[in-house]
Amino acid sequence: MTADTSTLTRTVAVGLAVVLVASLGVGSVVSTTQDAEGESATVRIAHMSPDAPAVDVQVDNQTVFQNLEYGDVTEFTELESGEHQVTIVTADNESVVFEGQLSLRANESYTITAAGEVSENATQGFEPIALRTDPAVPSENESVVRLAHFSPDAGPIDVTLRQSGEVVADNLTFGNATEYATLPSGVYTFEVRAAAEDNNGTVVATFNESLLGGTAYTAFAAGYASPEDAPADAPLQLFVEVDAGGETNASETQRTDRARQPEQAEETTTAPGETTTEA
Template sequence: MAACSMWGNQTTVTRRLATLGVALLVMTSFAGIGIAAIGANNAQDEDAQVRVAHLSPDAPAVDVLVDGQAALEGVEFGAVSDYLALSAGEHTVTIQTSENETVVFEGNVSVEAGEMYTVAAIGEVTEETFEPVVYEDDFEMPSDENATVRLIHASPDAPAVDVTVAGTDTVLYDNVSFGNASDYVEVPAGDYELEIRGATEENDGEVVTTVNVSVEGGTAYSAIAAGYLSPDDEPADTPFEVLLATDSSGEMMGTETEMDGTETEMMGNETTTEEM
């Protein structure tokens, strides 16, 4: 297997409560309800391209209202949305729990045009560390023989980690801590057994778990470490897993459903789960 360059540069952009409105605003179709950009014109240079991941392992399912209209219902842990074109400007968002309609956020949110983002709800409700984190999806498309992949660390009971390829000396991710994302790195397409280790200076820490991941050529991915390494000791029985979200692929197209039912074609993403 060809050696891959080491990842050491981590990027974190945190926008707290106001960003949560944007985060859940653009989550789409997990409960059979689609939502498109509110007032969007589907022009990528005039809209923000935004997707959302619900990665808080003890957070309940939520419903979302946008500008007073019901948009989403029952959005649960592990959901990663398609990218949506969200019109620049201000929108009123209400977020409430699905079970008893307790409002957890209400306010106006603004979005900017021309960039791609993943907005992830991370942390724990019981520990009062729940927050949205915004990651800029700044990747270059790889060749047909290679994939480009980054790691997002969203497992609240996992230490800072190094990730190595089993049976090789290759280090893919170096010292990625909770809430952070590595840079993208280009790797040969294929199947990988990855060793997740506690971070050390020599990248030789104890292997805490291994995961099997398959990546295709000409595709950009985010590998998202989520859930609990030790769920028996935590407030929710949400075991550790790696969600492999497709950031961009030359062959992949999705649909976005307007609130009036109109469908428009757009670039989308697929999400697969690679478990322990």
Template sequence: MSSNTSRRRVLLGIGTAATVGLAGCGGSEGDGTPTGTADGMDPETETETDGGGMSETAMVRVAHMSPDAPNVDVYVDGSAVLEDVPFGDTSDYLEVDAGDHDVEITAAGDQSTSVFDDSITVEADTAYSVVAAGEISEGADEPFAPLILEDDTSAPSEDMASLRVVHVSPDAPAVDITAAGGDVVLFDGVDYTESGSTEVQANDYTVEVRGDTESNDGEVVADFDVSLNGGTAYTAFAAGYLSPGDEPADTGFDLFVAQDSS
């Protein structure tokens, strides 16, 4: 693993996401909201049933964490809900009816180039992240496959922050994630597509990503400054390539932090 250390400041304000809404955005540092929502997908609108009541709904967001994939469009039940999504972005939550939905992910602007087309089932009163993970290149070590996660959007107490880390770096081995120079172990032995959650005091942290060792003191391959607000839940996606020069795309390892709740 490379010994070069990268540092990225992630500042999370209360009520804002570290990664922006996907459609029409150029990167993960600006502001934006998804556009082009399909019927039943408008986060501002509740869906009425034929009987005049409100139908049961779930919340779904999409995160593009496939390092060799181009910008993508996302279709739900045949209608475009997110467009031109770049690597590293996570959408706002979209409201969908509970039940089965066909989800298709294609190259941006080219629906004939589909990298995923399958049905997913979502339950009422539940939040999900659909993570575009793996690689689309032929002969990839980790073939492209969406990772569907159930999200805990409940807020911790006002002096605590909840942090979930998801390992979606296809060329990275299992990792330990520490803070305070290794004195605090946040996550131990997280492998590809695995995740872990913890609660910490709301504060500013430098988190270190290390190769997995029994004593959690492996080489630091990257570190990131993260500011965690109290009463807030976050998900951090560890994505990109540790050694991009040996991989299909020059997409370096990074940590993309999204706010789940506040």
């Protein structure tokens, strides 16, 4: 399969509303642009912190999402635009791990990602990161996908397609995402590489994913490139989630199972939605 090279640019997308949280303290703010009151925005939560426990998310003192484990991505939920009080607590004992204000702009969609690490001496401190998630829905024969980097120890990465050699992420750094790239629908092997000038660095891991026509995706690269040296046994994985178009299917269940059993990423397979790793 040949990708549309005009859309596979080597630029790292800006347009991420990012607030770094240096610790698990309270009073921090995740801020986007505020807009007209009385209108709504849509929000989902992605748990991509590999050493963090399961969490509940409260909005304005009401629990909106429960028992989110590492690798889980919620469905989009509609919230009024404007300011909201957001509290993230551990699911087991309700210890507060984040508390702050979230400002939403009307008629926009956001993915709020719990990223980084909670362990002492973390490589990347825990941080909630907001990505605007408003892709155009492609035609029935095409898909669009972007890569988001949330692996604490991977360093800058390139992502290439084994089938064509096309570059879908160039020197992508932690906490950032690429622009959406257009690809013909089909099965692709994504090769995650250590960033190199010619995009030919060492392959850290490979992932086989099926991209459906008329569907937009975010592929979250999360977990550890070197899990043997990490505070949690969570190997680098690719969690691919639908942003727009498409419908829920069996592959989403497979990804949820994989999130809860990360050791499966070490199995060799060519089935869509599964992963293989390479030294």
